[in-house]
Amino acid sequence: MEAEINQENDTTIFTLDGRLDSHSAPLFEQQVNDYLISPSNHLVFNFNNLDYISSAGLRIILNTAKAYKPTPYQFITCSMQDHVQEVFEISGFDSFITICRTLDESLITLRE
């Protein structure tokens, strides 16, 4: 899996491409951790090109949500493929993580 990181105004956008499992998770976790130490930006994970997620990936998402919770910034996910969203829902993650349909929708949500 590859993660591209872009900055758009006050928002950091991770665009994920490929499969997030216990093989690819350690590298992604390293990349994300830099942004979790003291968040100073909103954070969006764009899952448009993410084909697969396992519990190893969910663990990173959970830790990200926990790190963002006490901050004034928001953590949003968007553009999930159906089965990725199903894994999120089955795990109950949709109750505490904002899932937007598109990247544009997430950026609008952040401006509200």
Place this chain on the structure above:
Amino acid sequence: MEFHFQIRARCSELVTLHTTLMRLKKKWSLSSKTTMELNLILDELISNIVEHGDVEKDSEIDIKLTKKKAVITLVIMDDGPPFDPTVTPAVDIALPLEKRKCGGLGIHLIRKFSDKCKYTRVDNKNILTLKKILYEECR
């Protein structure tokens, strides 16, 4: 119909698992959804074995899938320490974020995506038998 393969207990083997299942998808005309769910079940089991097993040993995991009408039976055999995933406590997915923990999610997904689960320990091997009903392919 039977499909039998072995995988080494290493995370890098998840790539092999994926390509093997893509072959099976074609062979058995499985839907993308079923293939993804089989992949997830096996991924979580293999990742668990890698995490809890003896890393020095570089042991093999034996995977057998049998398809009979609209039911796939998976038999996963490994020689790691005894581990019965059918008796681990359920994850409470209704807990708020602050109380949620990472542990147990893999087993939770296995349970949700399979229809029946049985564990036995024979000759120092863990043998897990799972059944998966193919709802999509039956439609």
